[in-house]
Amino acid sequence: MDAKTILFLFGLISLCIGLVYLYFVLVNKKRNGFLMAYAIGKFFQAAGVIFISNRLLITDYLALNIGASLLVLGYGASYFCVISHDNKFKKSTFYVIALPIILSVLTFLVYQGTTYLSPAILLYVVVGFLSIFSGIKLIARKGKTATVVLVAFAYLGFSAAWFAAATGAIILGAEFQIVSGTNIFELVIYFSSVIYLIIESVGYLMILKEKDESEIAEKNEIILADNKLLKELNIKKDTFFSIIAHDLKNPIASLIQLGQVLEESHHELRNEDREKMLNAISTSARKTYNLLENLLQWSRAETGRLKVKPAAINIKNMLDDNLILLQESIHQKNITIHNKIQADTFAWGDLNMIHTVIRNILSNAIKFVHKNGNIYLSATNDLNANSTSITIQDDGVGMEQEIVNKLFELDNDYTSKGTNNESGTGLGLKLCKEFITQNKGDIRVNSAPGKGSSFHIVLPGYVAVSKVKKAV
Secondary structure (H helix, E strand, C coil), X not given: CCHHHHHHHHHHXXXXXXXXXXXXXXXXXXXXXXXXXXXXXXXXXXXXXXXXXXXXCCCHHHHHHHXXXXXXXXXXXXXXXXXXXXXXXXHHHHHHHHHHHHHHXXXXXXXXXXXXXXXXXXXXXXXXXXXXXXXXXXXXXXXXXXXXHHHHHHHHHHHHHHHHHHHHHHXXXXXXXXXXXXXXXXXXXXXXXXXXXXXXXXXHHXXXXXXXXXXXXXXXXXXXXHHHHHHHHHHHHHHHHHHHHHHHHHHHHHHHHHHHHHHXXXXXXXXXXXXXXXXXXXXXXXXXXXXXXHHHHHXXXXXCCCCCCEEEEEHHHHHHHHHHHCHHHHHHCCCEEEECCCCCCEEEEEHHHHHHHHHHHHHHHHHHCCCCCEEEEEEEEECCCCEEEEEXXXXXXXXXXXXXXXXXXXXXXXXXXXXXXCCCCCHHHHHHHHHHHHCCCEEEEEEECCCEEEEEEEEEECXXXXXXXXXX
């Protein structure tokens, strides 16, 4: 196969590739400027090869100077489009490619020498530079695929052939012939050009296909995330209305009934019965208030209206305050509280949020502890991790591991009666998880049927107690 045949084959392949990419541009509703530029680049390459291969039929100026200009423009356009396969126009890359192209084309157009050697060497050097620059840019890209790497190495190999030809032209001087097929350097360029053309054109299509698949996968992930969020919102909405419709309605209805009985029959009731009824009203009102408080806190957290305001928290003082609030429930079951928390134990978090967490977990422990049961409170500061751990443990009924695993999940509607037939919604523990997470902490549960439960809360520590002006 002689040199002219190889050049003709290269030009024909370039033309066909240009037509294929032009077809993609025209049939695609969303026009892609890079695809159009790549097609034009291939047309330039085909035209440049046609000019050079017909050197014996036209003047050297048309064959070499104009042909070389078209080739440089074609290669530059192709390289820039492949580098920009993410469809992002990068000015710095454009300038690095455009500058040598502009300078070389101007040189080709104004050069009027009697020898073609100088334009040939300039063509080889410029195309070699563009090839090696493009290969390096592709290899340096983050998240590159195997196809990108393949095209990059094709560029690097192609640049080596062009630099070798430039070196050969300099060494051979006047003996160096173009379109003669008489020197090895020329043949290397021709064969490597055909190989490069096939790898680049097919590789560019594969790169664009991989990019489209990646974008589709990302969009699918977004859709899945949105669906998950929508499902969570529906679960929250259903939970909210379920609590309002059932758990909030029942105690209010009970309050109304007790109030009516007391109003209509209070003069007929014995003092003992009247006192029991008043206690029942007080208990029902307190439970209703706690439920409403949790609902309001939850709604504020979900709507973003509840902002975290961290401060130094004295853990012992906070536990003592909650124990006072729950003293009546503790007294009714004759529960013994084993409080081992030291007065100098501090944590860093939002006081109101952590108060809500502690109140809910203590209420839970009281609910599932038998009469004459025990609740153990402890807290430690981890100086190395700068964290504070709080443990609330009971010797109550405990839970199966399957229940523990789903205890904080939104779609978990598990509730059970307490040892004194106390009711609940399960909302409190979900609220605890939400608040602890917002305070950059963690909450874990260990439990076993018949052995009780242990709640472990980890919060950011606040060990510099001496610097605390006023701990809440």
